[in-house]
Amino acid sequence: MHDLVIERATVVDGTGAPARAADVAVRDGLIVEVGRITGAARERISAPGAWLTPGFVDLHTHYDGQATWDETFSPSIHHGVTTLVMGNCGVGFAPLKPGPKATAVADLIALMEGVEDIPGVALAEGVRFDWQTFPQYMDALERMPHSLDFLVQVPHDPVRMAVMGERALAQQAATAEDIQAMRAVVREALQAGAVGFSTGRTDNHRTARGQETPASEASMDELTGIARAFEGLSHGVLQVVSDFDLMRGPERFDAEFDLVEAMARASGRPLSMTWLQRDPGGEQWKAIRSRVDRAVAQGLSLQLQSAVRAIGVIIGLDASFHPFMGFPGYKEVAHLPLAERAAALRETARKQRILAEKSERLSGDGTPIPPLVDLLLARIELIAGRMFPLADAPVYEQPVTASFAARARMRGATALEALYDYFAQGDGTQLVYFPLFNYNEGSLDTVREMLEDPQALVGLGDAGAHVGTVCDASATTFMLTHWVRDRPQGRLALEKAVHLLSARNAQYLGLHDRGVIARGLRADLNLIDPARLSVGTPHIVRDLPAGGRRFLQKAEGYLGTWVGGVAVQRDGAITAARPGRLVRAGQAAASSA
Numbered sequence: 001m002h003d004l005v006i007e008r009a010t011v012v013d014g015t016g017a018p019a020r021a022a023d024v025a026v027r028d029g030l031i032v033e034v035g036r037i038t039g040a041a042r043e044r045i046s047a048p049g050a051w052l053t054p055g056f057v058d059l060h061t062h063y064d065g066q067a068t069w070d071e072t073f074s075p076s077i078h079h080g081v082t083t084l085v086m087g088n089c090g091v092g093f094a095p096l097k098p099g100p101k102a103t104a105v106a107d108l109i110a111l112m113e114g115v116e117d118i119p120g121v122a123l124a125e126g127v128r129f130d131w132q133t134f135p136q137y138m139d140a141l142e143r144m145p146h147s148l149d150f151l152v153q154v155p156h157d158p159v160r161m162a163v164m165g166e167r168a169l170a171q172q173a174a175t176a177e178d179i180q181a182m183r184a185v186v187r188e189a190l191q192a193g194a195v196g197f198s199t200g201r202t203d204n205h206r207t208a209r210g211q212e213t214p215a216s217e218a219s220m221d222e223l224t225g226i227a228r229a230f231e232g233l234s235h236g237v238l239q240v241v242s243d244f245d246l247m248r249g250p251e252r253f254d255a256e257f258d259l260v261e262a263m264a265r266a267s268g269r270p271l272s273m274t275w276l277q278r279d280p281g282g283e284q285w286k287a288i289r290s291r292v293d294r295a296v297a298q299g300l301s302l303q304l305q306s307a308v309r310a311i312g313v314i315i316g317l318d319a320s321f322h323p324f325m326g327f328p329g330y331k332e333v334a335h336l337p338l339a340e341r342a343a344a345l346r347e348t349a350r351k352q353r354i355l356a357e358k359s360e361r362l363s364g365d366g367t368p369i370p371p372l373v374d375l376l377l378a379r380i381e382l383i384a385g386r387m388f389p390l391a392d393a394p395v396y397e398q399p400v401t402a403s404f405a406a407r408a409r410m411r412g413a414t415a416l417e418a419l420y421d422y423f424a425q426g427d428g429t430q431l432v433y434f435p436l437f438n439y440n441e442g443s444l445d446t447v448r449e450m451l452e453d454p455q456a457l458v459g460l461g462d463a464g465a466h467v468g469t470v471c472d473a474s475a476t477t478f479m480l481t482h483w484v485r486d487r488p489q490g491r492l493a494l495e496k497a498v499h500l501l502s503a504r505n506a507q508y509l510g511l512h513d514r515g516v517i518a519r520g521l522r523a524d525l526n527l528i529d530p531a532r533l534s535v536g537t538p539h540i541v542r543d544l545p546a547g548g549r550r551f552l553q554k555a556e557g558y559l560g561t562w563v564g565g566v567a568v569q570r571d572g573a574i575t576a577a578r579p580g581r582l583v584r585a586g587q588a589a590a591s592s593a
């Protein structure tokens with residue numbers, strides 16, 4: 001007797017092969033048959049016309065803290081994800097440095113709050129920190145029930161802080177002994193089943209105290225010394241986010257890329273790096289591609305983590321950023337509840353005063369706000385050509401004619417005034433979408449080119465992070481709505497999109513037991529109504545520990561999501577089942593094939 005048979009769905013199996021109508025049978029957590037199935041089953045779902053896909057594999061999340069208080073991995077569970085990877089970009093919550101626990105915890109929280117925009121108070125209240133070493137952290141996560149499967153990477157910054165203490169925060173160079181000790185910490189974690197090591201080298205990442213992140217200037221010796229922790233292991237990946245010293249000048253690019261390449265070579269394992277069209281620096285992504293192509297031709301396994309849409313910021317009076325936060329006239333009313341604040345902004349005298357003022361500097365010592373924010377605010381009239389209203393049924397690829405710059409020109413106002421009037425309306429909940437990267441041409445054509453690249457991996461959703469500015473955990477759903485169904489031209493084939501969301505990422509991680517709908521593999525599945533599929537409107541909720549605030553964005557059209565044959569959500573409602581597990585990479589049970 002089968003546990004579940006899904007009948008007559010359009011099976012998109014994840015390999016890229018043409019979709020076909022078939023039945024799929026599940027027993028004991030595995031797919032046991034694909035074809036025409038007549039045998040008895042405990043549950044039968046007839047789904048003619050619905051897409052049946054493998055569960056999606058999200059390579060790039062920041063649930064390191066949330067995983068300790070949220071069993072369901074919201075919002076990823078609403079977007080078809082069944083396996084996710086945390087510990088990206090060099091930040092995370094283990095190991096803890098020796099000495100007073102309060103200090104160790106406070107340093108890690110300041111790092112995560114600054115780099116990933118997760119409220120520090122929520123982390124302080126929500127994360128239990130009943131571990132010291134990385135393997136103990138893994139054990140703690142494993143003890144807690146979860147809806148989805150997850151894997152962890154060892155993040156560089158906490159490792160550096162645990163080994164070097166204050167010297168790590170002061171960005172001092174690691175000694176040979178430091179490097180050896182860091183390598184031992186990383187090796188211990190990999191042997192316990194961590195799926196990789198991550199590091200971050202970007203000037204836009206600051207701790208909540210405004211310091212550059214501890215490992216952001218790590219030397220060649222340090223990076224390659226740690227990467228040798230993979231020696232002799234047959235599992236594991238490396239993840240790097242770097243801006244390749246863009247702000248210090250393009251002549252720094254090759255030397256920075258050399259570091260990444262040397263790390264990959266020293267590890268002998270696949271490495272993926274963030275791939276964005278930056279702004280300024282709109283040509284850098286092509287330089288990254290040509291260096292990657294050259295390295296791949298020499299036999300290195302380098303992959304490019306690509307977003308499926310612009311990396312943007314959602315702007316609103318209650319979000320982390322909006323154009324008026326630096327104006328003295330706004331600061332006077334910033335403490336008011338939202339609706340009252342909007343009302344105060346509608347007073348004519350206040351409006352006139354604010355529009356005549358200058359924004360005060362926001363970045364600098366003691367704040368996590370990167371200098372980029374001031375740079376952008378100073379150029380608001382220009383960048384408003386890339387700011388769009390974000391209404392119900394959000395549209396992430398809007399033409400410049402829909403921008404606030406264009407709207408302002410139509411009525412003979414400045415863009416700042418147009419934005420002001422928009423935010424001051426009603427209850428103040430209006431949102432603006434500001435695509436920061438990947439939108440230099442005013443369209444997603446560059447993203448299209450990236451997604452076609454043979455080295456591309458879909459990533460960069462940053463689920464669980466930047467909770468006050470984005471909600472790109474919906475990237476999986478957007479891939480299917482926008483790129484497969486809705487975009488007027490330059491769409492992607494359904495089979496290709498599903499392959500990028502499932503099998504391609506599973507293979508990269510070395511997870512051979514999932515990512516494809518085939519006999520003998522795990523029954524991680526999504527059943528999707530293609531007509532109803534849509535991304536919801538992002539909205540602010542206060543459901544983090546200590547009442548912390550985040551953007552939440554759900555989806556419509558996921559009829560069901562199964563993890564190991566167990567339904568974790570049905571038609572948008574999360575079930576009580578918690579079949580998700582910590583997947584320990586490189587250990588027989590984790591990847592059987």
Ligand SMILES: [Zn+2]
Pocket residue numbers: 060062088089241462
């Ligand atoms: Zn990240």
